Amino acid sequence: MRQAYAHHATIVPARGADPGAPSVAITGALRDAARPGSPFPHHTATAPDGDRLRLRVLFATEPDRVDEIRARIDAALAAGPWQLTGSGCARLDPDERPHARRLLRAARTAAQDAGQRS
Template sequence: MRQAYAHRAVLVLESGADERAPGGAITAALCGDAAHEPPCPLAAHHTAVERHDDELRLRILFAAAPDRVDEIRRRIDTALAAGRFIGPDGVLSRWQAVESGCDRLAPQERPHARRLLR
């Protein structure tokens, strides 16, 4: 039975980098391509981004079977540690991963998590 999980990350974007690029990198890592038809083959997911000066804070919510969680987190960490992604427009964005790891679902994230579980 699938459950909802949260992952957090903090990145420092290179000047001019697209804020959406880390989310694209995560989607490519989890789904094989940043642009794909639903459903996500490995784990339904959503990446929220908040910018604070040159820092980008990501919250990744995903729904998966408990035996797949470590693999999903590893894929997310690997995608972010790579520090680069070429978007669909062909533009390369770069960043430095400062931290990445598991987190608890916040109470306000529970409705979104339930949607991912459907």
């Protein structure tokens, strides 16, 4: 059964870099991780912090795939035109719980739709 998780990361963007590029990189990494009927719904929030950019990723997956998803997020961020200075597990904040429930609903709906197509 899927659960919702949070991951945080801090990067130092290259001068003139697109601030949306890290979110795009994460989406690409998680799309590649999906298998038919098993998408990885997620949401990435970014917040500037001086010369750094803080990212917070909420995602929904099965407990046995959490480490894989975190590794894919970190690999995507390590490969970009920025410097990854930190990342790791985070707890869901109470104000994130409604969004986490939406991600879980989206995961269930996608899995049901995929089951109907097969």
